[in-house]
Amino acid sequence: MARSIGGVKYCPRCGSILYPRVRDGRKELFCRRCGYTEPLDGGEAEVYKIRSRVRHTPKERMIIVDSSQVPPTASLLKGQITCPKCGHDEIYYWMMQTRAADEPPTRFYRCKRCGYTWREYA
Ligand SMILES: [Zn+2]
Numbered sequence: 001m002a003r004s005i006g007g008v009k010y011c012p013r014c015g016s017i018l019y020p021r022v023r024d025g026r027k028e029l030f031c032r033r034c035g036y037t038e039p040l041d042g043g044e045a046e047v048y049k050i051r052s053r054v055r056h057t058p059k060e061r062m063i064i065v066d067s068s069q070v071p072p073t074a075s076l077l078k079g080q081i082t083c084p085k086c087g088h089d090e091i092y093y094w095m096m097q098t099r100a101a102d103e104p105p106t107r108f109y110r111c112k113r114c115g116y117t118w119r120e121y122a
């Protein structure tokens with residue numbers, strides 16, 4: 001095993017500083033001088049951990065639903081959904097990407113009779 005001095009590891013073969021790297025999805029310590037490698041996992045590996053913070057800040061980018069317009073991609077549902085306002089069962093349905101691209105699109109519904117429009121997050 002490599003010697004560890006002050007959090008820095010040195011090659012047991014040649015004494016050079018070992019550098020962390022990822023190979024085939026596994027973390028290891030690597031000596032640039034002699035090619036010595038040592039698997040790196042847990043514990044002290046924290047020192048070398050690449051800090052890639054995955055930020056989840058869901059930007060609730062609300063879009064204004066233009067109730068006067070139904071996109072041409074909308075399909076008309078009959079007898080499947082009823083309007084929460086008037087109870088009519090002919091509802092236009094379409095999907096729109098309103099949030100981050102990696103999130104499911106928002107479903108929109110619009111009553112054919114009264115024009116009431118509502119959304120539903122998938
Ligand atoms: Zn070495």
Ligand SMILES: [Zn+2]
Nearest residue numbers: 083086111114
């Ligand atoms: Zn309605």
